[in-house]
Amino acid sequence: MAVLSCLSVASCGAPAEEPLAAALPIVGGTPVPAEQWDSAVAITRRGLITCSGALVHPRLVVTAAHCVRGLDDPEALQKAFVHVGRGAEGGAARPTVAIARAVMHPLYRKASPEDLFGRYDVGLVILAEPLPAISTPPLLTDVVETREALAKAREMLLVGYGFRTPAEDGSEYGLKYAAWTHIVAVGRGELRAGGARADACGGDSGGPAFVRLESGAFRLVGLASRGPVPCADDTKPGKWSVLRETICWIQEESGIDLALGDLDCAPPPRSFQEHPEGESSSALCDAMENMGPGPARTLRALAAALGEPIAAGGLPDCQRIEGRLAATESLSLDNLALTDLSPLAGLAGMRRLSLRGNWLRSLAPLERLPDLQWVDVTANDVDDPEQVRRLEARGVTVVGGEAQLAPWER
Amino acid sequence: MDRFAIASMLAIGLASASHTSLAADPAARDDAADIERGVDSLAVISHVDSMCQIWVNGTLRATIGPFGNSGVLTTAPSSRASRLELMARCDNAIYFKVLDESRRHCDFTIDPRVEGNELVVGPCDN
Known part of the structure; x- marks a missing residue:
């Protein structure tokens, strides 16, 4: 963590009762006290903290991704x-638990020009033994919370x-530190944050970034990935991988249930081209029993x-909805x-549809609205x-x- | 020292030339200049009978004794192009090596029998 900058607890935006607030700091920084943010851990290789x-999860x-590069080699593993703990000045931290398996996201590409939505710099580490005594922060998965948390100028806590x-x-390296900074821009796969006052730096890669919701609850939103050299530059913010984008892969690859709640990890709907010729029936009431979130x-x-009312089961009467929609043009x-x-x-009759400000990745279902004229x-x-x-x-x-086509909010 | 500086400048020139085709978009340029924030490591093993200073990317990181071993060091401070410029300044000679490719870890050996006073690289973890 390059620079911790808040001159007072109040300026950090943390309430007095928040445990971490006591650790936040003056210029130059203060370590995270023992027992706080235990879920923030270090990866060591050859006895040295590298990430x-x-x-x-107790096992995950x-x-x-770049922090686990090469760990497919059993000797390196x-x-x-x-x-787990406060680390060690200089980086020579004692190991807590061995690693059973480590995997890079399959779409991660090192040192290539940035893709439209980030580079998937996310990897997972399956522990050889569980660490059950450590509480893990909830992941940001709920779509409403995501809209609140991932916004420009939002405060974000780095560890x-x-x-x-x-x-x-080299003499100021290897201890667990925390700093508040602000989100500068948000893309789907990456967000930008940090600057001269506080930023991640070498060795922080993979470190968690938390956002505190209006409710006071913290959510894990991202992982430190990359940034300028030297770090902490106001003109060049650092980049964090947005965890929400890859969390389904993490769950699938690890085989560990992460209780993702509202997040829909189902495969995307079939595109128009994949449907049989002439098919035109509505999908509204299809597969109601197995409908994902x-x-x-x-x-x-x-x-x-x-x-229309919502039934006790949380869903409306789809036949009624279908009937109403058949008579709705806009x-x-x-x-x-x-x-x-x-x-x-497959809905017939729909001519105009406004879908501004949602979280849509696929427009394929709109290709099956035969009468659509404007969206x-x-x-x-x-x-x-x-x-x-x-x-x-x-x-x-x-x-x-x-x-x-614009990857970032400007 | 002069040879080290010349080699560094030459390598910097080559690296710059390879980046001239980057997109004109300022954000893309910034992104291309980013480096990942993991830390790589190195170790230096000395086969010379003198004290040696180990300099990493222009910063003195360790001093090792005759036939000594630096132990595992980070490759910090980072350089813009993920380059590693390593120099061992011993009593009677200066040994150097520039790596343009990022490696998770490399061992380097100071061997006075090597022509050109290059540090011997390897083994490395990718």
């Missing part, structure tokens, strides 16, 4: 450990074992927009944190510009389609 990480640490000076003085949220949003579903439009696929998809997360072009090729006016 930071976050314990998210998430870190940066034998020399790698996880350290790591890295260098504490931009010059990377994403489609279910869309169904509830449709019900609310049409003034609908607004703005800012509802929608992630999956598959219930809309507004401003401020979503559509990752394939071809989907917009296909809609336009069918004569649909797409508003905000180009905005999807």
Whole structure:
């Protein structure tokens, strides 16, 4: 952690009762006291702290992909450990637990130009033995919480074992430090934060970044990834991987249930091209019994927009909704944190649809609205510009389609 | 020392030339200049009968005795292009090596029998 900057607890934005507030600091920084943020751990290789990480389950640490590079070699794996505790000045920290397996995200690419939505610099570490006594912070998965937490200018707490000076003085390295900073910009796969007052630095990679919600609860939102040299530069913020984007992969690859709640890890809906020729029936009532949280949220949003009640089971009467929609030509579903439009696929009669400010990655279901003439998809997360072009090729006016191509909020 | 400086400048020039094709977009340039914030490591093993200072990217990081071993050191401070410039300044000679490729760990050996006073590299972990 390069520089800790808050001159007083109040300026850090932490309430007095918050345990960490006592650790926050004056310029030059103060270590995180023992027993605080125990879930922030270090990765050691050959006895030296090389990265930071976050314990998210008694058997699972998430870190940066580049921090586990080479650990597919059994010999290298034998020399790698996880350290739990305050670390050691100079970085020679004693190992706490061995590593059984380490995996890099399959889409991680080192040193390539940045992709549109970040570089998937996320890796996982399966521990040889569980660490059950440590409480793990909840992951940011809920879509509503995500909208609150991942916003420009939001305060973010960084924890790591890295260098504490931009010059990377070897004598100021290896102890667990924390600092508050601000989010500068948010993309789907990465966010930018940090500056001259506080930033991550060498050795902080994989270290957790937390956001405190209005409710006071902390959520793990990201992992330190990369940044300028020297670190702590106001003109060049650091980059953190947004954990929400890869958490489904982490759960699947580790085989550990992370209780992801509202997050829909189901595969994306089939595209228009994958449906049999001539199929035109509505998908609204299809597979109601097995509907995932994403489609279910869309169904509830449709019900609310049409003034239909929600049953005790949390879903509306889909037959009624379908009937109402058949007589609806225009609908607004703005800012509802929608992630999956598959219930809309196949609906006839819908001509205008506003979907501003949602969390949509795929517009494929809109290709199955035979009468659609106009749609507004401003401020979503559509990752394939071809989907917009296909809609336009069918004569649909797409508003905000180009905005999807900008990876960062400016 | 002069040879080390010349080699460094030459390598910097080559590295700069290889980056001239980067996109004109300022954000892309910033991103390309980023380095990952993990720390790599190195160790220096001396086969010379004198004291040696170990300099990493221009910073004195360790002093080792005759036939000594530096132990595991971080490769900090980082350099912009993820380069590692390592120099061992011993009583009677200066040994050097520049690595342009990032490695998780490398051993380096000070061997007075090597022509050109280059540090011997390896083994390395990728």
